[in-house]
Amino acid sequence: MIDFRQFIRGEWVEAGNGGEWDLVNPATEMVIQKVPFGDGGDAESAIDAAAEAFPEWSHLTPYQRGAVLEKAAAFIDSNLDEFAKLTTEESGKPLAQAQAEWSVAPAQFRWAAAEAQRLYGRWIPARIPGRRIDVTYKPMGVIGIITAWNFPVYNQSRAISSALAVGNTVVSRPSEYTPRSAMLLAYALAEAGLPAGVLNVINGEPDPMGQVMLDDKRLRKIQFTGSTRVGRLLMDGASRTVTQLSLELGGNAPVLIFPDAGDIAAVARSAMRTKVRNNGQVCISPQRFYVHDSIVEQFSESAAATAAQQIVGDGLHPDTTVGPLINARQRDRLENLVTASVEQGAKVLTGGARPEQPGYFYQPTVLTDVKPGIPVHEEEIFGPVMPVIPFEDIEEAIANANATDYGLAAYVYTRDLATAFKVSEELEFGMVGINDWHPSTPEAPFGGIKQSGLGRESGVEGIMEYVEPKTRYFGGLS
Numbered sequence: 001m002i003d004f005r006q007f008i009r010g011e012w013v014e015a016g017n018g019g020e021w022d023l024v025n026p027a028t029e030m031v032i033q034k035v036p037f038g039d040g041g042d043a044e045s046a047i048d049a050a051a052e053a054f055p056e057w058s059h060l061t062p063y064q065r066g067a068v069l070e071k072a073a074a075f076i077d078s079n080l081d082e083f084a085k086l087t088t089e090e091s092g093k094p095l096a097q098a099q100a101e102w103s104v105a106p107a108q109f110r111w112a113a114a115e116a117q118r119l120y121g122r123w124i125p126a127r128i129p130g131r132r133i134d135v136t137y138k139p140m141g142v143i144g145i146i147t148a149w150n151f152p153v154y155n156q157s158r159a160i161s162s163a164l165a166v167g168n169t170v171v172s173r174p175s176e177y178t179p180r181s182a183m184l185l186a187y188a189l190a191e192a193g194l195p196a197g198v199l200n201v202i203n204g205e206p207d208p209m210g211q212v213m214l215d216d217k218r219l220r221k222i223q224f225t226g227s228t229r230v231g232r233l234l235m236d237g238a239s240r241t242v243t244q245l246s247l248e249l250g251g252n253a254p255v256l257i258f259p260d261a262g263d264i265a266a267v268a269r270s271a272m273r274t275k276v277r278n279n280g281q282v283c284i285s286p287q288r289f290y291v292h293d294s295i296v297e298q299f300s301e302s303a304a305a306t307a308a309q310q311i312v313g314d315g316l317h318p319d320t321t322v323g324p325l326i327n328a329r330q331r332d333r334l335e336n337l338v339t340a341s342v343e344q345g346a347k348v349l350t351g352g353a354r355p356e357q358p359g360y361f362y363q364p365t366v367l368t369d370v371k372p373g374i375p376v377h378e379e380e381i382f383g384p385v386m387p388v389i390p391f392e393d394i395e396e397a398i399a400n401a402n403a404t405d406y407g408l409a410a411y412v413y414t415r416d417l418a419t420a421f422k423v424s425e426e427l428e429f430g431m432v433g434i435n436d437w438h439p440s441t442p443e444a445p446f447g448g449i450k451q452s453g454l455g456r457e458s459g460v461e462g463i464m465e466y467v468e469p470k471t472r473y474f475g476g477l478s
Contacts, residue, residue: 002183002184002187004033004035004179004180004183005035005036005183006036006038006042006046006200006201006202006203007183007186007187007190007199007200007201008042008045008046008049008197008200008201008202009045009049009196009197009200010049010190010195010196010197011196013036014036015036015037015038015039015042015203015204016038016039016041016042016045017038017039017041017042019036019037019038019039019204020034020035020036020037021034021035021036021037021176021179021203021204022034023035023090023177023179023180024177024327025089025090025092026091026092026177026323026324026325026326026327026359026360027092027313027314027315027316027323027324027358027359027360027361028314028358028359029358029359029360032089032090035179035180035203036203036204037176037203037204037205038202038203038204038205038209039204039205039208039209040205040208040209040211040212042202042204042209043171043173043202043204043208043209043212043213044212044216046171046200046202047142047171047212047213047216047218047219049196049197049200050142050169050170050171050197050198050200050218050219051141051142051169051218052197053169053195053196053197053198054139054141054142054168054169056195057164057167057168057169057195057198058138058139058167058168058169059167060167062113062116062117062119062165062166062167063117065113065116065164065165065166065167066113066114066116066117066165067113068164068189068192068193068194069109069110069112069113069161069164069165069189069192070109070110070113070192071191071192071193072106072109072188072189072191072192072194073105073106073107073109073110074106074192075188075191075192076102076105076106076109076185076188077106079188080099080102080103081099083102083153083181083184084098084099084101084102085098085316086180086181086184087101087102087152087153087178087180087181087184088315088316088323089315089316090152090177090178090179090180090181091149091150091152091177091178091181091315091323091326092279092314092315092323092324092325092326092359092360093278093279093315093323094315094320094321094322094323095315095316095318095320097277097278097315098153098315101151101153101154102153104153104154104157104442105153105154105157105161105185107442108154108157108158108161108442108458109157109161111161111442111443111458112161112162112164112165112442112463113161113165115165115460115463116165116166116167116463119137119166119463119467121134121135121136121137122134122135128475129478130475130476130477130478131473131474131475131477132473132474132477133471133472133473133474134471134472134474135469135470135471135472136469136470136472137166137464137467137468137469137470138167138467138468138469138470139166139167139168139466139467139468140168140220140221140244140466140467140468141168141169141218141219141220141221142168142169142170142171142216142218142219142220143159143163143168143169143170143171143219143220143221143222143223143466144170144171144172144173144213144219144221144222144223145159145160145163145170145171145172145173145222145223146172146173146206146210146213146222146223146224146225146226147159147172147173147174147175147182147224147225147226148175148225148226148227149174149175149177149178149326150278150281150282150283150326150382151278151282152174152175152178152179152181152182153181153184153185155225155248156172156174156181156182156185157185158442158446158457158458158462159223159225159246159457160172160185160189160199162457162458162462162463162465162466163223163466164189164194164198164199165463166463166466166467168466169197169198169199170198170199170200171200171202171213171219172186172199172200172201172202173201173202173203173204173206173209173210173213174201174203176203176204176206177326177327178326179201179203182201183201185201186199186200186201210234210237211237213243214234214237214238214240214241214243215240215241216241217241219243220243220244221243221244221245221246221465221466222234222238222243222244222245222246223245223246223248223455223457223465224245224246224247224248224249225248225283226248226249227249227250228249228250228405228406228451228452231247231249231451231453234247235247245454245455246447246453246454246455246456246457246465247453247454247455248283248408248446248447248448248452248453248457249283249406249408249448249451249452249453250283250380250406250408250451250452251283251284251285251287251380251406251408251409251448251452252287252288252378252379252380252404252406252408253284253285253286253287253288253406253408253409253410253411253429254287254288254290254400254401254402254404254410254411254427254429255271255286255287255288255289255290255410255411255412255413256290256391256397256398256401256410256411256412256413256414256423257271257289257290257291257292257295257299257413257414258292258412258413258414258416258419259292259294259295260414260415260416260419261295261413261414261415261435262413262415264295264298264299264302265298265299265302267299267413268298268299268300268301268302268303268306269302269303269306270437271286271289271299271303271386271437272303272306272307272310272364272366272386273306273321274286274437274438275364275384275385275386276307276310276321276322276364276384278323279322279323279324279325279362279383279384280381280382280383280384280385281325281326281330281382281383283408283409284408284409284431284439284440285381285382286411286437287380287381287387288370288377288387288389288400288401289386289387289388289389290389290390290391290397290400290401291388291389291390291391292390292391292392293390293391293392296388296390299388300349300366300368300388301349303366303386303388304349304350304366307350307351307363307364307365307366307384307386308350308351308364310322310364310384312355312361312363312364313357313361314359322361322364322384323361324359324360324361325360325361325362325383326360327360328360330360330382330383331354331360331361331362331383334362334381334382334383334385335353335354335362337375337376337379337381337383337385338352338365338367338376338385340375341367341370341374341375341376341377341387342367344373344374344375345369345371345374346367346368346369346370346374346376346387347367347368347369348365348366348367349366349367349368350363350364350365350366351363351364351365351366351384351385352365352367362383362384362385363384364384364385364386365384365385365386366385366386366388367385367386367387367388368388370387370388370389371389372389372400372403374387377389378404380406394419394422394423398423398426398427401427402426402427402428404450405450405451406448406450406451406452407428407429407430407448407449407450407451407452408429408430408431408447408448408452408453409429409430409431409432409433409439409448410424410427410429410431410432410433411432411433411434411436411437412424412427412432412433412434412435413434413435414434414435415435420434420435428449428450429448429449429452430447430448430449430452430456431446431447431448440458441458442458442459443458443459444458444459445457445458445459445460445461445462446458446459446462447461
């Protein structure tokens with residue numbers, strides 16, 4: 001469909017240093033193709049292009065910018081199946097999940113395009129006669145976007161859509177493990193008539209490219225999706241030029257399941273299917289399952305039965321429900337995490353090993369007898385492993401759920417309204433799903449508190465992340 005290279009100043013180009021990266025299919029461990037792999041020089045070229053394109057793009061009306069986003073959304077709709085296959089090939093996720101992810105991108109583009117048209121500003125009544133005060137919102141300038149590999153379309157499109165809709169230009173650095181998905185987004189926008197330089201996509205060494213973004217005063221903000229460790233490094237580096245940051249970092253989502261949740265077996269089945277979505281490589285993935293003593297055995301057995309029914313394999317195969325982890329390092333980390341937890345008392349109800357086949361696979365796993373302090377309770381798992389922790393006292397369960405440095409998402413399953421209000425209000429997390437496993441949509445804010453990040457994406461709050469308020473005072477009007 002396109003020659004997958006870097007996209008700078010409206011052209012598909014090789015890395016400035018001639019570097020290349022072997023893009024690997026995680027389901028086969030085979031090289032798909034070679035893609036450019038540059039360094040800080042490419043980031044500088046991309047920022048130059050974005051800075052040059054900013055004046056013209058920012059002075060267009062939101063209706064004109066929105067028309068481009070609308071055309072890009074339609075282009076994605078018409079090529080969705082082909083795009084999804086390429087995403088599955090580089091990320092490993094089952095094709096149906098890649099199709100679902102690509103279907104969200106047009107929704108994000110359309111919502112951001114429309115919301116930018118409602119960025120009204122306001123008048124403020126003045127306390128001095130003859131004075132008028134108003135507030136308007138202006139685009140920030142060049143925005144840097146750095147995203148992870150787990151949702152290579154969603155992570156990119158939610159930030160790109162908001163940034164472009166309100167008049168910013170963008171330099172995007174996707175993960176080197178899934179660069180083609182970001183390149184396809186650039187392709188769609190270019191086909192929709194996006195002016196050269198408004199969006200630039202680079203691929204290469206993360207540290208040199210990140211340092212260039214942090215040091216260049218023309219780049220006003222970095223939106224980062226990834227680990228808390230890297231988020232801290234960006235916070236340190238941003239102090240050099242006071243670069244603004246939006247950070248969507250790690251999670252350790254608790255799930256509180258009460259006896260009145262309804263059909264417990266059905267809840268367990270849906271929980272396991274959600275747990276293994278994208279092979280557990282989801283920042284908001286339900287992780288610590290606090291299940292009431294009276295139903296914990298039924299829940300665990302139903303979850304284990306569902307885990308055993310999953311089909312692990314290449315995401316391009318129509319029967320596959322669980323794909324591979326993104327690389328050998330992630331698989332080995334998960335394997336060590338489970339092993340250490342079992343050594344400290346957790347019991348494997350099902351799974352607990354890597355299958356004997358090529359690819360970075362790990363079996364869907366249910367662990368019981370999990371207690372606070374065990375690795376799978378304390379660390380972000382990022383894999384298809386469900387730890388089950390029994391509880392009896394609701395206050396103790398809430399306290400254990402909050403006893404983490406993370407604060408991205410949490411979940412509550414109950415049919416009692418009072419319980420739903422009490423628990424959801426006391427959970428210290430940016431998003432809470434109540435009888436709902438999917439707390440994400442273009443029109444609502446997405447983000448966390450504590451060490452899960454800063455700022456929000458999507459929703460009105462996400463749009464406001466990409467503008468600066470300007471207050472004007474008009475005097476002498478008596």
